[in-house]
Amino acid sequence: MREPSSRRTLRQAFGHARDGLRHAVATQRTFRVQLVLAAAVAGLVVWLRLPSLQAAVVILAVAAVLAAELLNTAVEVVVDLLVQRNRHDLARVAKDVAAAAVVVAAAAAAVAGVLVLGPPLGERAGLSADAAERWARLLAAAVVAGAAGAGLIARRPGPPRP
Numbered sequence: 001m002r003e004p005s006s007r008r009t010l011r012q013a014f015g016h017a018r019d020g021l022r023h024a025v026a027t028q029r030t031f032r033v034q035l036v037l038a039a040a041v042a043g044l045v046v047w048l049r050l051p052s053l054q055a056a057v058v059i060l061a062v063a064a065v066l067a068a069e070l071l072n073t074a075v076e077v078v079v080d081l082l083v084q085r086n087r088h089d090l091a092r093v094a095k096d097v098a099a100a101a102v103v104v105a106a107a108a109a110a111v112a113g114v115l116v117l118g119p120p121l122g123e124r125a126g127l128s129a130d131a132a133e134r135w136a137r138l139l140a141a142a143v144v145a146g147a148a149g150a151g152l153i154a155r156r157p158g159p160p161r162p
Contacts, residue, residue, distance in 0.1 A: 024073055030102075031069050038062045041113060048120045058116050061109035068105040072098040107147035114140045 024031045041062055045055045075098035083091040114136055122132025 061112040068102045
């Protein structure tokens, strides 16, 4: 019996997604590092027994970083394909902007992670609930300030990337 084309198309779509994930894992060191960090964060979520809504916030933040990295990889591959050996300033801009999207997602995920995971971790370390909450907020503010400061540091223009 032949399956309907919509099922076949859906199966093909998931197969392409699987192939994309395999490519990213096989070729992108940063993505592999992010997967390890994602597993560590997931372990913390389970260990701390976070309420469902807090767990969802953390998991969505982690997923946003992974998705941004996959999109960054896609942009880099397409730019490399189109530009090949010819360097172009717009190719560098496209790659830099895609990389910046990953940094923004990672900074936001770090802030969300500190705000959600910080208080229960602080309490496990022996801090009072109020002190743990204050430290988490201070650390989140430091992450925001650090990310903003890093974004303001001007990069000297170099040769265009492919």
